[in-house]
Amino acid sequence: MTIARPMPSRGTGSAAEHGGVTAAREGLTSVEAARRLAADGPNELPAARRTPAWRLLLAQLTHLFAVMLWVAAVLALLAGLAPLALAIVVIVILNGVFAFAQEYRADRAAQRLRELLPARVQVTRDGQLMSVEARQLVRGDLVLLAAGDKISADLTVQIGHGLAVDESMLTGESVPVRPQPGADLSAGTFVVQGEAEATVTAIGNATRLAGIQALTESADRPDSPLTVELHRLVRIIAIIAVAVGVSLAGVSMLFGLGLTKALLFGVGVMVALVPEGLLPTVTLSLARGAQRMAHGNALVRRLDAVETLGATTFVCTDKTGTLTMNQMSVQEVWTPAGTVVVDGEGYSPEGSGHGPAAAMELAVTAAAGAVACVRGRAVRKGDRWVAEGDPMEVALDVLARRLGATVVDPSQVTERVSFRSETRYSAAVMPGGTSVIGAPDALLPYCNSSAVAALAAVDELAGRGRRVLAITRSTEPLVRDGRLDLTTHVLELLAVVGLEDPPRTDVQPALEACRTAGVRIAMVTGDHAATATAIAREVGLLLPGGIVVNGADLPAGDEELGALLDRPEGAVVARVTPADKLRIARALRARGHVVAMTGDGVNDAPALREADVGVAMGASGSDVARASADLVLLDDHFASIVTAIRLGRATFSNVRRFLTYHLTDNVAELAPFAVWALTGSSIPLAIGVLQVLALDIGTDMLPAVALGVEAPGRHALEGPARHRRIVDRALLFRAFAVLGATEAFLSMTAFVTVLLGAGWRYGDTPSTSSLAAASGTAFAVIAVAQMANAFACRSETRPVTRLALGSNRALLVAVVVELALLLAFLGIPQLSHLLGGGWPSTTGWLWAGGAAVVLLTVDAIAKNLRRIRGQRG
Secondary structure, three states: OOOOOOOOOOOOOOOHHHHOHHHHHHOEEHHHHHHHHHHHHOOOOOOOOOHHHHHHHHHHHHHHHHHHHHHHHHHHHHHOHHHHHHHHHHHHHHHHHHHHHHHHHHHHHHHHHOOOOOOOEEEOOOEEEEEEEHHHOOOEEEEEEEEEOOOOEEEEEEEEEEEEOOOOHHHOOOOOOOOOOOOOOOOOOOOEEEEEEEEEEEEEEHHHHHHHHHHOOOOOOOOOOOHHHHHHHHHHHHHHHHHHHHHHHHHHHHOOOOOOHHHHHHHHHHHHHOOHHHHHHHHHHHHHHHHHHHHOOOOOOOOOHHHHHHHOOOEEEEOOOOEEOOEEEEEEEOOEEEEEEEEEHHHHHOEEEEHHHHHHHHHHHHHHHHHHOOOOOEEOOOEEEEEEOOOHHHHHHHHHHOOOOOOOHHHHOOEEEOOOOOEEEEEEEOOOEEEEEEEEEEEEEEOOOOHHHHHHEEEEEEEEOOOEEEEEEEEEOOOOOOOOOOOOOOOOEEEEEEEEEEEEOOOOHHHHHHHHHEEEEEEEEOOHHHHHHHHHHHHOOOOOEEEEEEEEHOOOOOHHHHHOOOOOEEEEEEOOHHHHHHHHHHHHHHHHOOOOEEEHHHHHHHHHHOOOOOEEEEOOHHHHHHOOEEEOOOOOOOOHHHHHHHHHHHHHHHHHHHHHHHHHHHHHHHHHHHHHHOOOOOOOOOHHHHHHHHHHHHOHHHHHHHHHHHOOOOOOOOOOOOOOOEEEEOHHHHHHHHHHHHHHHHHHHHHHHHHHHHOOOOOOOHHHHHHHHHHHHHHOOOOOOHHHHHHOOOOOOOOOOOOOOOHHHHHHHHHHHHHHHHHHHHHHHHHHHHHHHOOOOOOHHHHHHHHHHHHHHHHHHHHHHHHHHHHHH
């Protein structure tokens, strides 16, 4: 609630009806603003320094997996295996370029998504309050500032009331400064308290921010749980790959293998165990999840927050604008002389009030006083009236117009007290005294005898879901040094207004989806408890057995607080302060919950940072809240949070899908080397290193990517989130002991069977033609089994026969490409000769086709056994 501005008249948009204004406070004309914008250019502040593209590419060529492959290439070259060394180098470069392309594309996509939420500024032009994009500010514009606003240009304060500005991003000083009229404000800083009118003095590259760009760079945030988990996984795989490669190379030398062959063997093992496509596929999956969330009106500010959203188990949501429409209108005005009923539609000033004459007189006086305390106004744009500013403030402006109230000229307001969450009132000093509006429980204790009767009216209005606001006055100037002095004065209660803010139609299904998903909900609001309870019950947030409590009555201990709110029937916490929201987030996290906290005000920033997922309002929230959040709701809808949770769960599952796929392939690729070494080369090497690389990059990469963009299934929100490591015992067992072991057994059995059919005996050296045919068969079995494996990995619980085949078209395309590459690797003489495998016989192709059927059968049996064990458990 901030500075009052002139209001346009009914149907015309002029300021005349509510009193004239001086030219100095009318701001620029639209024509002059357009001229200056054309002359000086847009107000585009310097962008944050971005990592150069070449450094991003270099990072993809030098991460741990890439370094291991570079070492393997050097070792192959030293062993005289130049084709192998060249192949590994090509693979590293191709994989690095692919990963770079995905990261760069994700970064550009994130930048485009951020542009969906341009910073907006309230200015006065042509004597009217209007909202413009920050880039449209020009020198000389009259800007209106309120708590939570980001300062988008260099300004000079003209009028200030309790103004406090956070300049820490420029100066490093954490204590807010309190600028006085005439003081300069810098672009990039935030208003944390009070309100002001200020004139633009510099824009864009002429601002102070442009001169000290380095100081605007925010500090690096700690790694997310997903990033930590991936780093851990990379280290573990690297250690295992090196250890197994060196160990088996040593064992092979003990069996009489020469140094060159042992070195080749070690390199092959290491290459087989490195999932080269892991990191780029993770990036792609997260970027895809973020893009899907943006289509669902949820803007993710950090890619790794996508996965965290899927683990959310508790949502603390605001009421106004999130569960409700945030389109307020005054329906009733209670006065000590009776009740006035107000009619009208939307924000149009057309309407009237009906009630006793004495009540009408008080209602008109109350409405005029209320408008003096607020800034929001209804503005006509084209053929419709829209809100400029806080919807509750606009509702008071519309009330004054519908009742025909005469509003005090803003220039006659000498002192102000802006709204703060701690005090919950605002005030304006004008000729004749002081007008004060705010929460009834904050003002009624200071009111005259009418307050006793008002309490019943407050409870009755709030019980019907109305938001209630008390309007009072005093004949004395009660503001001293920006503070309201109520210690020695009694306020006269003029009215209590009941504002209607209807619930959103999509909230109830979204809340039901949350309960199905095991996500618990609490409404955390500054509203009256009765108002919050009525809305919570209407939308289904509060069920029988749920708890309703005021912020002042919360338990002192965090453990008791968490236990109080942690209930499936829902909870409502009313009259909360920012400190209460921070405590609630901490208490629920201490109980093991992954907490999503919504907020829109400047004082919500600490709670948004404390929560696992901070959710800010994009349409109505403050710039400070959006800067502190991980997720910004572009439409402020609660249903968008549920959509984001669903997509986050899908992303988590996608990461597990392609990890299972990758690790399965690694087992099948490692098995030939292990058998070769452990039999002292009595069983020939079924596939070579180049064939391993062809499988990893040529045939497996695209299905892995397709699994990474799997769309959320209809069961994504069924049951609680699995808040666990991405790689756990169940995934490793499935990849190594079930799918991987099956592929390895089938490929080696097919290899040996083809050799035996060609007359080979154990320990003999097979002919070149028979070895090529057997090797090609093993290669084909692994590749075809991996095609089947891609479909098996689409679900951890359901067999392929219960999945819609065409629901992931990207996977169908990927498998077709994989099959084409397999035929090329085996059928083009130059490629087959380079890789070392020949065209399989008819028996070999039957083995390959049968391998797909066997693998899917084993997968179905394993899933059914797991389901049966789960039912028994």
